[in-house]
Amino acid sequence: MITSFFNNLINSGSAFACIKFPEEKNIYLIIQDQKGSNYYSFTSFDSSKKYVFPFSQFNKISDFEWEKLTFSLSTKKNTQTINESNYLRILDKTLYFLQEKNADKIVISREKWVDNSNINPIQSFLFLCKKYPNSFCHLSFWNSEEVWLGATPEILGSWSNSTFKTMALAGTLPDKDSFVWENKEMEEQKYVTDYIYNKLQYYSSSISVKGPETLHLGHVKHLITYFSIPLNAPQLLSKLIHSLHPTPAVCGLPLEVSRNFIINEEKYNRDFYAGYIGIETSSSKNYFVNLRCGKLYTNGALLFVGGGITAESNPLQEWKETELKAKFITECL
Numbered sequence: 001m002i003t004s005f006f007n008n009l010i011n012s013g014s015a016f017a018c019i020k021f022p023e024e025k026n027i028y029l030i031i032q033d034q035k036g037s038n039y040y041s042f043t044s045f046d047s048s049k050k051y052v053f054p055f056s057q058f059n060k061i062s063d064f065e066w067e068k069l070t071f072s073l074s075t076k077k078n079t080q081t082i083n084e085s086n087y088l089r090i091l092d093k094t095l096y097f098l099q100e101k102n103a104d105k106i107v108i109s110r111e112k113w114v115d116n117s118n119i120n121p122i123q124s125f126l127f128l129c130k131k132y133p134n135s136f137c138h139l140s141f142w143n144s145e146e147v148w149l150g151a152t153p154e155i156l157g158s159w160s161n162s163t164f165k166t167m168a169l170a171g172t173l174p175d176k177d178s179f180v181w182e183n184k185e186m187e188e189q190k191y192v193t194d195y196i197y198n199k200l201q202y203y204s205s206s207i208s209v210k211g212p213e214t215l216h217l218g219h220v221k222h223l224i225t226y227f228s229i230p231l232n233a234p235q236l237l238s239k240l241i242h243s244l245h246p247t248p249a250v251c252g253l254p255l256e257v258s259r260n261f262i263i264n265e266e267k268y269n270r271d272f273y274a275g276y277i278g279i280e281t282s283s284s285k286n287y288f289v290n291l292r293c294g295k296l297y298t299n300g301a302l303l304f305v306g307g308g309i310t311a312e313s314n315p316l317q318e319w320k321e322t323e324l325k326a327k328f329i330t331e332c333l
């Protein structure tokens, strides 16, 4: 293994990321460069933390011998995360809160630690790229304690050629043929669709909507509705992104009630999970919700998984759903 390439970057204090856009084959390496005019960023779920680095170009990964490359991670000391029975307790409490009609939907999540002393970040990233062609895949190195890996299917917003696109992605079932969508999932996804539609109305009177359709991802499938509006003024874009985040796909409805419930009950810091990742150039801007992700260490990975709860949810099913969502990352380690 060649460790010097990345370790030299790391020693020089540079951040970098390996990325693959949805529906694209090319894998790119982007490296922090203060002279660059493009930006790569992470915004936390609560929007209080933002990491960003400028970069000058997208380096095609096939130009290097990536298979042979690796870099060093740090060791995580406290690896304790919530167990099944305590998570079920939070879900019960959420269900009660929803049944009392305090909110329509709340997205509850947790951390999951996976022991693994053999992690090769680049190999895992390449695996994700092959397995999830429709997702945005990334390996994002901010510093040795914050190395994120993920394959997210969810676009918060993308802008190019005067068009803004987004999606309502919600409702989850195991990706097996025998499962059909029921009212519960349809309703859960419709909350997100209606919410996004209302937000877009401030920006355009011509909103095109397609869906809901089924998005198959292997372990799970989701309901997805696509939106597109004309948006000529790029300066409106950051306002629009701020107004969309967080959607009820990762927070809940009503927004503030859900946010407060999450802060009080989850009792861990979501950090960049369910926040968003930005890739901004002069001609296009893309923002992806940071899902199906985790942080990598020499001794394992800290994963983040969650799911939307409504008054009809079944806690055990919801626990199983988070286990399925964890497979996206555990399988590639």
Ligand SMILES: C=C(O[C@@H]1C=C(C(=O)O)C=C[C@H]1O)C(=O)O
Residues within 6 Å of the ligand: 107, 109, 154, 169, 170, 171, 172, 222, 249, 250, 291, 292, 304, 305, 306, 307, 308, 309, 325
């Ligand atoms: C919260 C997650 O996923 C979100 C929640 C979903 C749901 O509740 O059905 C589906 C897709 C995502 O919008 C996650 O993957 O951790």
